[in-house]
Amino acid sequence: MKPNNYKKVTIIILLLSINFSLLAQNKNQTKENCETETNKNTKIKKMETTQKNVLGTDLKLASIDPITGFFRTGFCATDSKDRGVHVVAAVVTDEFLNYSLSQGNDLISPYPASGFPGLKSGDVWCLCALRWKEALKAGVAPPVILEATNIKALDYVTLKELKSVKSE
Numbered sequence: 001m002k003p004n005n006y007k008k009v010t011i012i013i014l015l016l017s018i019n020f021s022l023l024a025q026n027k028n029q030t031k032e033n034c035e036t037e038t039n040k041n042t043k044i045k046k047m048e049t050t051q052k053n054v055l056g057t058d059l060k061l062a063s064i065d066p067i068t069g070f071f072r073t074g075f076c077a078t079d080s081k082d083r084g085v086h087v088v089a090a091v092v093t094d095e096f097l098n099y100s101l102s103q104g105n106d107l108i109s110p111y112p113a114s115g116f117p118g119l120k121s122g123d124v125w126c127l128c129a130l131r132w133k134e135a136l137k138a139g140v141a142p143p144v145i146l147e148a149t150n151i152k153a154l155d156y157v158t159l160k161e162l163k164s165v166k167s168e
Contacts, residue, residue, distance in 0.1 A: 051077050059148065062124050068126045077150065090132060093142045097121065129156035144165055
């Protein structure tokens with residue numbers, strides 16, 4: 001074998017070994033990501049089955065079309081990562097959507113990059129408790145589904161306030 005060919009073969013072997021090493025590392029990362037995702041999903045499922053609604057009973061599904069909730073599971077479940085406290089299951093109205101837009105929170109326009117479909121009147125969405133309370137004071141609070149509204153909402157609004165615009 002000529003010296004030049006020897007160098008080429010050595011480089012090819014080196015590149016192949018690096019590629020195999022990267023593939024093995026990628027496989028391990030993928031496995032770790034899957035395990036992390038599984039643990040996260042298990043934690044969320046447990047949260048949904050243990051959290052209560054404002055009536056003190058099991059938290060019910062709010063919506064899967066569109067898929068709602070801080071964790072995008074359809075439930076208004078929450079934890080310490082949910083800084084907006086997305087716990088009020090509401091049937092949004094045009095009045096509320098326009099009010100929210102006027103306050104700087106556009107819930108109407110879709111944002112495909114983040115998987116947000118944009119909302120229309122009649123959609124059920126887990127709203128931030130304080131935004132819902134602001135809308136109540138402004139006279140545009142959307143109706144609430146009490147069975148799907150997380151008990152954590154009572155840290156911000158009263159049951160009487162929630163019932164004042166209860167969804168039928």
